[in-house]
Amino acid sequence: MTKETVVNDHDQTENHLITERREKLAKIRKEKQVAFPNSFRKDTDAKSLHKQMEGLDREALKEKGKIVKMAGRIVAKRLFGKGGFASLRDQTGDIQIFVNIGLIGQEAFDDFTTWDVGDIIAVEGEVSRSDKGELTVRANTLTLLTKSLRPLPDKFHGLTDVEARYRQRYLDLIMNEESRETFRKRNLILRTIRTFMDERRFEEVETPMMHSIPGGANAKPFVTHHNALDMEFYLRIAPELYLKRLVVGGMERVYEINRNFRNEGVSTRHNPEFTMMEWYWAYADYKDMMDMTDAMMKAIALSVNEGSAQVQYQGYTIDFSQPAERMTVQESIIKHCAEAKDYDLNTREGVAALADHFHIKYDKENDCWGKIIMEIFDEKVEESLLQPTFITGYPLAVSPLARKNDENPLITDRFEYFIGGREVGNGYSELNDAEDQHDRFISQVEDKDSGDDEAMHYDKEFVTALEYGMPPTAGEGIGIDRLVMIFTDAPSIRDVLLFPHMRVRD
Incomplete structure (x- = not known):
């Protein structure tokens, strides 16, 4: 398979995914009153939450009963039966979100299943820990704030192309x-x-x-x-x-x-x-x-x-x-x-001779002592x-x-x-x-x-x-x-x- 074939296949796949996402957005525009809501206000971020809850186990967190409002971009998502997890990324880091029909209801869960990696969402819920001990927000409410129309780079490899990282810094930062x-x-x-x-x-x-x-x-x-x-x-x-x-x-x-x-x-x-x-x-x-x-x-x-x-x-x-x-x-x-000790670096003749020894170019007619010695310094x-x-x-x-x-x-x-x-x-x-x-x-x-x-x-x-x-x-x-x-x-x-x-x- 040629490089051109791989690129074309990738472009076709991406175009197909973009088409799917545009269709989802069209459905949201039709069914929702506001497709891009702007009424949600967060009260904490991932880094602060991890720091505040450091050292607290599941029982201690349950007793604390802390409710938080957070927002960010979905960077990973997995579904199982009537529940699922998502990894939410904000400016400070990542936090895990647990989603369950029993907590958010059938309609909200159905919406969640259609959301894509890259979408920006809001969550309100209680802070807990998963069975593996990972700090988790158990979602009581979920809101889609921004529909992402383009897929993010592969989550395992990230944005590795150096030129692409410079040209599309926003993806690099994500x-x-x-x-x-x-x-x-x-x-x-x-x-x-x-x-x-x-x-x-x-x-x-x-x-x-x-x-x-x-x-x-x-x-x-x-x-x-x-x-x-x-x-x-x-x-x-x-x-x-x-x-x-x-x-x-x-x-x-x-x-x-x-x-x-x-x-x-x-x-x-x-x-x-x-x-x-x-x-x-x-x-x-x-x-x-x-x-x-x-x-x-x-x-x-x-x-x-x-x-x-x-x-x-x-x-x-x-x-x-x-x-x-x-x-x-x-x-x-x-x-x-080492060779410089054999030359008088205080005279034009001396530095010119050293420059000639190193094959360093300078204007033999016009360059003064100062310019020649700086050519040597810059080069050596x-x-x-x-x-x-x-x-x-x-x-x-x-x-x-x-x-x-x-x-x-x-x-x-x-x-x-x-x-x-x-x-x-x-x-x-x-x-x-x-x-x-x-x-x-x-x-x-x-x-x-x-x-x-x-x-x-x-x-x-x-x-x-x-x-x-x-x-x-x-x-x-x-x-x-x-x-x-x-x-x-x-x-x-x-x-x-x-x-x-x-x-x-x-």
Whole structure:
């Protein structure tokens, strides 16, 4: 049998089941006053009920005589004679329902026998335990709330096709507890971050998502057009330049959890639309930011893992109980590349020779020391940084918004934060010298004119804001999606996005 035959047989079977369900709905519309009632109100959920009744046997539950109202989707059903069981799934988990003619009457039982897996129902009844000890609601009343017109995936195999799970996330959430748990943890991580920031007197703010000038990161923007103003706007690639305006205005501790958009490729680590957290702290520097990041990551780990600061990710343990290791770009290359000790990493000639040794491509005519050494780092070091690590000493050439180091003007007071072999955060002591910022923007414009479509535009309004005076400030951005990947053991960014971007199917 060919694959095409199997697919066609499956489609024919599904179409037959859909036809049957539509016929059932037509009968309901004809016989019932309301086909999709909306008067039922639940008073508990599966998880809460299991927790409340934990440790109580059948006799104790009978004595308690607790009546509950619950609703959810039928995910399993079996009939026998004048009774039956159904497994009801709500947002928190599953609960077993016992149905019997003697409890609900012949008419209601006949209705129940026609209901399908996937239908959404309401039940009111007494809490008990089955002969096997499973917590059960003995139905006194049953109501069909929503008729499902399409059959769910096979209950034994679930929705296993990875692409289908991304395209039809609703089915993935119905069928796969692992996916539901991933997004529960995502919400927990965000709540933990907000609590952490609130406790440190940071104010959550909102900044524009459409910019007249894209800025705050080296990235290619999405472009849109505003009809009324007859002008181009760019979807936000970063909120940085707006958040720093607020610091100029006297808001000394601000943060934003925001959606950003970058016109880049799609991969296991990249999605064109993603969530970031950025925060700015006046009268602090990049070292303070590293300390704060260590504390935040530990708080998240303890929250997500119920008291443990160790996280299992893709087969190894990541430990957040201790501060992350700190090293410069040069130190990391020497540590992870044995050959690097034979080259002078402080000169362009030295890093160019090392790049040539590794056959790493760079612009031999135009690339400066800073750009070449970062090509080496990206190629040879980044994926080795499995445990939490801060890399510091980033070159000025790749850090247009960071403050120059006082001792070495070729580098900046900047770090990137790595976990699991990928960059998760980027922070630095902010550049608050308006004239220096002006010169760096001019340099970025020259790069853009030379063909670098990710170089920054000149932002006159931001330079004007700096001219009014910004206090010494530190800032950082953390990729929330990549962070959630670490804390949920997810191999792909698509696993932690409810609706990842996918190519449109024919």
